[in-house]
Amino acid sequence: MKNLLLLAVCSVSILAAFASCKKKGPAEKAGEKMDDAIENVKDAIDPKGPAEKAGEKVDEILDK
Numbered sequence: 001m002k003n004l005l006l007l008a009v010c011s012v013s014i015l016a017a018f019a020s021c022k023k024k025g026p027a028e029k030a031g032e033k034m035d036d037a038i039e040n041v042k043d044a045i046d047p048k049g050p051a052e053k054a055g056e057k058v059d060e061i062l063d064k
Helices: 002-020 026-045 050-063
Strands: none
Touching: none
16 A cells, blocks of 8 residues: 555656646746847857857757
8 A cells, every 4th residue: 555655656746847847937938038148148259169069059959
């Protein structure tokens, strides 16, 4: 009985964690826009090299 209850609690916890990560709220979206703007300013001052650009492309592909 305890094992079944423990399994149920763990399953619900895992499902809740995955469900909560799908949608971004307005604050998170605004924060990402600010991060992008700051990154664009940094790039204008100190341009990225080809290796850094390639690494970011790989990160973008793997993140989605």
